Amino acid sequence: MEKLYCKRIFPYLALIRIPYLSFGGETAFSNVYLIIDKELVLIDAGPWRSSYFDILSSSLDQLGLSVGDISRIIYTHAHPDHMGGGIELNKHQEFSHSIYWEAQKQVEKYGHYATRVKSISKQIFFNHLSLYPAEKDIYSNVIDSFWRPTCGEIEIVHSLYDGEIVSTGKLKFEVVFTPGHSPWDISLWEEKTATLFSGDFLLRKSTTLTGGLKGFGSDLKAYESSLQKIGKYLAKAKCVFPSHGPSIMSCSNLADDLSRTIRWREHRILQGLSKKNQRTDLMNTLLSSNQGPLALVRQLGVTLTHLEKLEKEGRVLRSQDGEEIFYEIPQCKYQAN
Ligand SMILES: [Zn+2]
Numbered sequence: 001m002e003k004l005y006c007k008r009i010f011p012y013l014a015l016i017r018i019p020y021l022s023f024g025g026e027t028a029f030s031n032v033y034l035i036i037d038k039e040l041v042l043i044d045a046g047p048w049r050s051s052y053f054d055i056l057s058s059s060l061d062q063l064g065l066s067v068g069d070i071s072r073i074i075y076t077h078a079h080p081d082h083m084g085g086g087i088e089l090n091k092h093q094e095f096s097h098s099i100y101w102e103a104q105k106q107v108e109k110y111g112h113y114a115t116r117v118k119s120i121s122k123q124i125f126f127n128h129l130s131l132y133p134a135e136k137d138i139y140s141n142v143i144d145s146f147w148r149p150t151c152g153e154i155e156i157v158h159s160l161y162d163g164e165i166v167s168t169g170k171l172k173f174e175v176v177f178t179p180g181h182s183p184w185d186i187s188l189w190e191e192k193t194a195t196l197f198s199g200d201f202l203l204r205k206s207t208t209l210t211g212g213l214k215g216f217g218s219d220l221k222a223y224e225s226s227l228q229k230i231g232k233y234l235a236k237a238k239c240v241f242p243s244h245g246p247s248i249m250s251c252s253n254l255a256d257d258l259s260r261t262i263r264w265r266e267h268r269i270l271q272g273l274s275k276k277n278q279r280t281d282l283m284n285t286l287l288s289s290n291q292g293p294l295a296l297v298r299q300l301g302v303t304l305t306h307l308e309k310l311e312k313e314g315r316v317l318r319s320q321d322g323e324e325i326f327y328e329i330p331q332c333k334y335q336a337n
Helices: 052-062 080-090 101-107 110-127 133-146 220-236 254-276 282-286 293-312
Strands: 006-010 013-023 026-036 040-043 070-074 096-100 156-160 165-167 172-177 186-190 195-199 239-242 317-321 324-328
Touching: 006 052, 013 052, 013 080, 013 133, 013 293, 026 080, 026 239, 026 293, 052 080, 070 080, 080 110, 096 101, 101 110, 101 156, 110 133, 110 293, 133 293, 172 220, 186 220, 195 220, 220 254, 220 293, 254 293, 293 317
Parallel strands: 040 070, 070 096, 096 156, 195 239
Antiparallel strands: 006 013, 013 026, 026 040, 165 172, 172 186, 186 195, 317 324
16 A cells, blocks of 8 residues: 555644556645544545545544544535545445535536546547647546546535535634636635635645636636635635645735736736747647646646636637647737838
8 A cells, every 4th residue: 555644734634645646757646634623524535546445544543533433525626636535435434525516516426527527628638639649648548547437426415605604513614615726616714723725726836727628627717706705814824725735834925926827827828829920839839848747737727728718808819720729819900001
């Protein structure tokens, strides 16, 4: 079994990190947070993997607890690296699964949802990989691994609403609807401890975005509204706990920093497209080809999300020629002589 990463951060909180994707020496982890209160609650379950139950139960064992003590799992959003573990746990005992109410409709039959999004994700990704046919297998593996499992069901017992308070005993978690990374993300704010659990909405250094997924992916406009909405919580937060990467201790400028990153990326994309002043191939202009598959998948997701926003705003035009997709900046047709 893999080496365990399990750490008691506060008396009321433990972090368990679960690996999910490994390619070219790079491994991605998901953070699972265990709230230790009158009730034992997981915030996100992490990804599916065959050793999942052993990893979780050994981690809880280290804390002097057991999986059987967990009563509820709250999912920050419906991505497989956050929900897959819930399917696996479900095989061993019944839990109360909670997710944002609009996501509930999509994920009740989780297998159907995962299969559908996997096929869209592959199709969109391959459309943009026409220049790299030889590498399709590698990227196919990344997408297949990410959207596994394609079977299994989760019955959402409790759907969550914006502003709802979920009590675990002494702690009270406010559900804050913060869409943008996915259509149905929530963050959880705990006033007494001044902590925010941000899922994939706020990460320490960057945003994680997955564009091009036909309504299932990221939406930059919604994301920017969520950044504004979360500002008042960040102003008083002592710590933000994201579902990937390290916790964030200095939080007050986080939303501003992420907004700046978004504006900088947008500027870079427009600059890249305008320099050549012609239909420009996405992969050549915006992405460097010498990256590992995980980084490339992430970077393509971010770039597509930006392009979708610019396209909606009429600032970028998209066209397709056979298998290839082109983007260009619309030119003013009627220039003064
Ligand atoms: Zn996600």
